[in-house]
Amino acid sequence: MSFRTHWADNVQESLITQTITIAGWVQRRRDHGGLVFVDVRDRTGLVQVVADPRNPMFKVLDSVRPEFVVSITGTVQQRPEGMGNRDIASGSVEIVPNLVKVLSESKTPPFMPQEAESVDELMRLKYRYLDLRRTSLFHNFELRDRVLFSLRSFFHEQGFLDVETPALARSTPEGARDFLVPSRVQPGQFYALPQSPQIFKQLLMVAGFERYYQIAKVFRDEDLRADRQPEFTQIDVEMSFVDREEILRLMEAMMKQIFWDALDVRLPDFPRMTYKDAMHQYGSDKPDLRAGEALVDLSDLAHQTEWNVLRQATYTVGVRCRQYAPSRKQLDEWTQFAKDLGSRGLVWMTKAEDGIRCSATKWLDSEFQEKISATANLEIGDTLFLVSGDDPRPFEVAGQIRLEFARRENRMESGWRFLWVTEFPLFEWSEEEQRLTSAHHPFTMPMEEDRSLIAVDPTAVRSEAYDVVLNGIELASGSLRIYQSEVQQNIFSALGLSDTEIQEKFGFLLQAFQYGAPPHGGIAFGLDRIVMLMAGAKSLREVIAFPKTARGTDPLMEAPSTVADSQLAELGIQVQGRHPEK
RNA sequence: GGAGGCGUGGUGUAGUCGGCCUAACACGCAUGCCUGUCACGCAUGAGAUCACGGGUUCGAAUCCCGUCGCCUCCGCCA
Known part of the structure; x- marks a missing residue:
């Protein structure tokens, strides 16, 4: 008898009266004394098993506890009228067991997988295998797998070769800090883990491979963020005898392909923007097009005023907040926000039924305020923030205000804005x-x-x-x-x-x-980030099976760790100022 | 390197302007009852050096100093 004949989600009404075997983890037991329900979870979902005292398996089923591993053979039956559960795929049926095998018992887990979302991240990483039992987290890895499958078939069809490049390479100047690996055979010398396969893929072009790609692990020893891990995966691509247009066209086709294959989403053509336009219109080299309209450059107008602060600044940039009437307190917060970002101040202007109100009335006459309002195309109910200074600060500050406004006021549009x-x-x-x-x-x-x-x-x-x-x-x-x-x-x-x-x-x-x-030319995509966005996840940790903490440690393996003195001696390495214990 | 937030039974939190704390609540766990639950219900019970170290005080989870850990952001990440 096999451990499993059906996945949980495939236990459906079509199987009623049939005898099947499911296997998985006990999610929950509901003991009614004379009737016991057990939810069994596998990676697809849940299925309910039910037994009463006349069932020879009643005692065994009643004895299971959360996260026990079981294999259960039984008959699929329709649930009684009105007893269905719409929240699970197998909710209209249940299994009456004639064999319950406890394959493995479990200690009471430190947290239940289904509640892990609210559990401290450190705890989740320490017991990552429990965290990963969450169906929702597993779905992220299914998505990642679909993306990779789609990628590989795309590249294969386009004539790209998957070529592996060394992980033990040479430290190169420029770029991020390297992770170093000491050489035993060449004492005092070090390999570096690659920050990218950059040099190798260019050598492959010289070698005449023409079209190369690799799903490559790369390493950067820099401080971490929610969207930055010390080791991550790149979709690394290089092509010969192509111009920029051809690379952009192919890579755009690739992104469209994976969104279609993995998410059933048809992406429209990607708009283009020069770096300069991105900086001047959005104050960022990575504009978020969901956050409302572009900044407005009011420098020419600003140079005409008597007010030195605006007249002498190279740039004056406006952020248009449509239909926004901030309170006094909010205006103070925005001013502080701008100052924290390095702006010397913030001018605000709101257009109301009875005219324009402005924080700089003392220096800007109403005629000039009207001019600004007209140039910025303000409508009644709108607020305009003005940031002045020398390139590129006012654009960056205005860009941050634009983003923060969309976030705070829930104005972020939905969708995939490439x-x-x-x-x-x-x-x-x-x-x-x-x-x-x-x-x-x-x-x-x-x-x-x-x-x-x-x-x-x-x-x-x-x-x-x-x-x-x-x-x-x-x-x-x-x-x-x-x-x-x-x-x-x-x-x-x-x-x-x-x-x-x-x-x-x-x-x-x-x-x-x-x-x-x-x-030749090429490009490298951050696979983890792509999957993170596709999954709607907030952190890379949601799409990497065994991620590191913000300090670069792995609480599960307790890496990094000290090593034996003999290991160090072999490498000819002496450690200075080592922490006595850790 | 810098800034902020957090750290209290297994988990999540309350308590944090010193004494009402012999530390509360929910979940989980154990035992018992319960034949249609699906966050089952009910009862009883076990379970906490209040992150660690030092200080102030008659008295510290609570105030002060330091350390550690986690998270977020800035710097950094060609």
């Missing part, structure tokens, strides 16, 4: 290091028409880099790569790298490029 952001800057100035750094990475192709600026005005140079944004979250980032060595040289010298440094850090790649590098 967006391509293009023409990212090639370089950015690092205040910390006091030098120019690559915004994406040093192999990113500058835009043809901006190449002459590389030496004279590097931060004005735009690149062939692009992001996919969904509902204000960055899902993917990619670029065309440089394949001509003279362009690469220009970039390196703009970054202030000496020939020695270049050879030391990127020599192997540059050498490869001397043997015939095809034009």
Whole structure:
């Protein structure tokens, strides 16, 4: 006799009078003395088993406790009139057992899986296997599986090859902090876990693989967030002999495919926006298009006023809050919100039946207020917030106010608002290091028409880099790569790298490029983030089976941990200032 | 590195402006009763060094200092 002939959710009226076997965990026991009900849960759902004292299995069934593992053979019967349960798929029937096997007993669990949602996250991670018994959490992993299946078939059909690249690689400068792995055979030397398979996939293009993809684990030793784990999964893609349009078109097709396959959602074409427009219209390089209309640039008007604060600021940006009449207290909160973000202040303006009210009446006459109102296209009942300053602060602050307003006032639209952001800057100035750094990475192709600026005005140079944004979250980032060595040289010298440094850090790649590098480009998607958004989850922990805490620990395995001195000795490593116990 | 929130039986919380706390409630657990429940019901019971360390006080879950842990955000994450 097998452990199981049917899944819980498949126990339906069509099986009435048949003898079947189900297996799973005891979710709940309801003991009525003369009648006992047991809900058995498997990964599909619940099914009710019922027995009365005349049933030879009554005593066994009555003895089970939550989370016992059972296999139950019995007859499917219709539930009595009015006794159905609409909340479960098998709710119109139940099983009368003729064999109840307790396969495994369970201690009283620290929490019941179905109540785990309200349990402290630390507890949930420590007993992750109990947490994962929740049907709702399991559904996230089913979704993840459907997405992966869809992805692989898409790539396979499009002629992409799944190629694995090393997890033990070389530490490269730039980018995130590396996780290091000491080498035993080469004492004092270290591998680095890859932040991305970037170099390898470019080498595969030089190798003539043409179309590569990989579902790759990558590692970044930076501080964590709800949407950031130290190790996560990328859908890594690289293609040769393609231009930007072709990459964008294919990758957009891929996203549409997985939404269709995994969620039955038909996505419309993704709108495009340049980085500059994104910053000026939404104050962010990842605009959330659900949060209402764009910011309004009132700089030209602001420069005409006598009021120095506005006149001298490079930019004055407005956030339009439609049909919003904030209280005095709320206005103070908004002012504080803007200040916390680094704005020197916040001007507000509301348009009412009897005219405009404004926090800066002292400095802005009513005629000017009318002008602003007209330019911002205010209607009666609207509120406008104005932020002034020098680029890019006012846009960023206004963008944050726009988002926070939509959140606080429940104005966030629903739906999947995808967006391509293009023409990212090639370089950015690092205040910390006091030098120019690559915004994406040093192999990113500058835009043809901006190449002459590389030496004279590097931060004005735009690149062939692009992001996919969904509902204000960055899902993917990619670029065309440089394949001509003279362009690469220009970039390196703009970054202030000496020939020695270049050879030391990127020599192997540059050498490869001397043997015939095809034009190529690619992109990498954050798979976990995609699944998180598709599942409607608030944290990556909901779509990763064994995630880390915000401090990078795993409470289940208790990783990281100390290791034996002999292990360290083998590696030639001495630990400084080790915590005595832990 | 910085800011905020949280830490009280197995779980979730109340108590936190010092004494009414011999720490309350719900769920869970145990025992008993109950033949149509599905968050079953009823009764009885067990179960807490109030995160840890130090201090103030006649008296600390409660006030002060420090430490640890979890969560969120900023920095950081090409």
